[in-house]
Amino acid sequence: MAGTITSLGVGSNLNLEDMVTQLMQLERQPITQLQTRSAGATTQLSALGSLKSALSNLQTAAKALSTGTTFNAFKTSVAATDVASATASGGAVAGQYSIEVTQLAQFQKVKSAAVTNGATIGTGTLTLELGTTTGGAFTADGTKTKNIVINSSNNTLAGLRDAINASGAEVSASIVNEGTSSRLVLTSKNSGTTNTFRLSGLSGFDYNPASETGSMEKITSALDAKVTIDSIEVTRSSNTITDAINGVTLNLTKTNTGSPTTLAVTTDAKAVEDKVSAFIKAYNDVNSFIRTQTSYDATSKKAGTLNGDAAVRSIQSQLRATVSGTLSGGTLTRLSEVGVKIAVDGSLSLDSTKFQAALADPTKNVSALFADTNGVAGFGKQIDSKISDFLGTEGVLTSRTDGINKTITNYTKRIEALEVRMETIEARYRRQFSALDTMVASYTSTGNYLTQQLAALAANS
Structure with a gap:
């Protein structure tokens, strides 16, 4: 008779393991469908993440155009580049200035007498006063005075250095x-x-900057920078x-007394155009991304x-409506008036010649077309505000x-529940096929036994 079946199909010589596998594939179809939907939702989530990034870049470019100072860009040049350099901000005024540097600002620096390496120095309290030296007199600022104690624990050149730096x-x-x-060197x-x-x-370690006398020796004296600008002498500490x-920052590097x-x-019109071009590129990146992601190919389906x-689609529609819109109250009302063109596919382009001409025309306020001016939001400000709405917590x-994330979470929970159910179903199939396997094996064993007995009877008759 048949014994205990230890492997599915062994007793019956049937491919029951493949049958269970095929049945489970059918049972798992709902899971496969959910996994496909979940993967699709994840792909959508990734695409929306890319759209958010593109919109954020556009918002940055729009912000750069949303303030009037952007359109007050200036550039500077100094004929004698070794004498000075300069930078200008939005508060500058176009013009030319005569620059004569008669003295550069300098740091006070002194050095001590030589001290044998490893030797100790005297003890006591070093009073270090900060202040102003003018007209051969030193005036201390009492709020900046430091009293530095030197005793047997730190009476070396290194100990004095560390104590001063820690003060x-x-x-x-x-x-x-x-x-x-070695020598101690002190620098303001x-x-x-x-x-x-x-x-x-x-x-x-004493020193008086007014008389430039003391145990320490002068390396350099503190000096103010002196520069004559259009016959006006200017003195500064730096x-x-x-x-x-x-609106101009001057960096003095060399004197040019007498020369x-x-x-x-x-005006730096190119800098302004570059910011508008950056805005157009960022807008086109968003427009191209949306067109690609929302497209449908009828041929390939x-x-x-x-x-x-x-x-x-709503985002795309709102952005297009904004850039093709009209402002009120200004000398310019549409982007096309400064050379910004809108193509059939929604992309933007810039006519540099027309834009530069608009910037140079005193009757046209290009700034108001983009920036927030007198309570009227220009196109840069409008795009900035719309993207803030798109990306906001309620956007x-x-x-x-959030909706896609919830959908993915729901898919995950349903898949997990079905996986548990699959384990139960597979266990049931295996029990049923195991019983079938045992039964067929038993029938086969009985049949074989009867065949042997009949053969034996026939042989003895």
Whole structure:
């Protein structure tokens, strides 16, 4: 008789394992369908993420056009480039200036006498005063005075250096090793006569900047920068001067006494055009992405990932309506008036010649066409605001993304539940086929036994 079946199909010699596999494939079809839908939703989610990124880039470009200062761009040039350089901000005014640098700002720097390496120095309290040196007199700023104690725990050149640097004084200390001996070097952290320092109280380390006397030796004195701009003498503590010419920062690098150079401040129309071009490129990137993702190829019968997505179509429609719209109250009302063209496919292009001509025309306020001017939102401001709405917590893209995420979560839960059910179904099939296998094996064994018995009877008759 048949024994216990240990492998499906062994007893009956039937391919029951393949039958179970095929049956389970049929049972798993709902799971496969859900997985396909989940993968499609994930692809949509990824496409919306890419759209968000493209919209964010467009918003950045739109923001750059949404303020009037963008259209007050200036560039500078200094004839003698080794004397000075300059940069201009939106507050500048076009013009030319005569520049004569008679003195560069300088940091105060002093050095100590040589101290044998490894030797100790005296102890006491070093008083380090910060202040101003003018007219041969030093005036201390009491709020910046530091008293630095030197005792047996730190009475070395390195100990003094570390104590000064740790004091918070506007002076930095370093050591220069000459070989067998070293010197302490002190340097003011800021240039100019208002940033000088006086030292007293510690033997071997005193110095008076007014008389340039003391145990320490002058390396450089604190000096102010002096520059004559259009016959007007300007004195500042730094070689970087930000407040002499409105909207212009001067960086002085060399004196040119007796040989003034020219600083030219001119309107930078190219910089303005570059920002508008960047806006157009970012807009076209969004437009092209949406067109591709929402397309349908009738020949191949293939649709883009976001084909039929109402939220994306709404975004596309609103952006196109904005750039093709009309402003009121200004000298310019449409983008086409400054050379921005709209193609049939919705993309934008810029006629540089027409744009530059509009910028140069004093009767046309190009800034108002893009920026937020007197309560009227230009095209740059409008696009910025719309994208803020699209990407906001209550925005159409956020809602769409949240909906897809919920759908994916729902698919995942249904798949998990069906997977549990599949385990139960497969176990049932295996029990049923195992019973069948055992039964067929039993019948086969009985048949074989009867055949043997009949053969034996026939042989003995």
